[in-house]
Structures are given as structure tokens and as C-alpha cells.
Amino acid sequence: MTAPPPPNAADELRGAGLRVTAARVALLETVRGGDHLDADAIASGVRERVGHVSLQAVYEALHALTAARLVRRIEPAGSPARYEGRVGDNHHHLVCRNCGAVVDVDCAVGAAPCLDVVDDHGFTIDEAEVVYWGLCPACATPAGPEG
16 A cells, blocks of 8 residues: 655645645745745746746745745844745754855754753743754865855
């Protein structure tokens, strides 16, 4: 017996209670096919798939898809917001201080939210966001982008 195929973008949008449009399907596929893309890169990917779409429409769709937890928004300090399709697992990120590359990192220890605080101040914690900063392999070598 084989596992059922994963839901396609249109099914996921419907399942989240969102209206299915060609632009939203293209946006979800672009985010999932990309690597921590910013809104401009996502807009370009959507335009390649469906033609003209305004940047404002892209931002509105990203907001809706983020609220529905179909995409995740991350905001490394000093960088525009980026979006990714890996959701629901509370992973973290490595960010290169030089070129801005972002890569996923699984939680170091334990289950989400991965970190136990000494004093939660009465908060019910359900997520931890950790960003590790450093130099990617290309930037860390003497002949790297700035070397």
C-alpha cells in the first residue's frame, strides 16, 4: 500500500480556508521552491509563472499565507523579511554576516520550543526563534566573496 500523494498548493490553500487563485498557487510554489526568498524575489518568481502581479498583491498574499501558517516569515536583523515553506517544526537559522545567506538548522536539543526559560513571566511559550550568526563557507575562505 502506497502513501497518498502530498496535497498540492491549491488543496492546501482550500484547506486553510483561503481563496485559490493562480497568483496564490504560484506564490506558494515559488516560496517552497526557493531558499528564504524576500518579497521581490517571490514577486519575480510569481511573474515568471503567471504574468503580471503587483508587489502589493504579493505582500497581501504573503500576509494571508503566513497567517494561515502555510509559509513562515523570518526577519534576520538588518535584512528584509524572508519567507520559507518549511513550517510547523520550529527550526532555526544560520545567517552569514557577509553575504546574507540563510540556511535552516534543526533544533539543537529537545522538543519545540527547544529552549526552556528560567522565568517565563507567565507566558505560555509555544515557539522559540534562534538565529545563529557567522560566516558561510564561501565567505570564510580567503578567496570568498569579500576575500
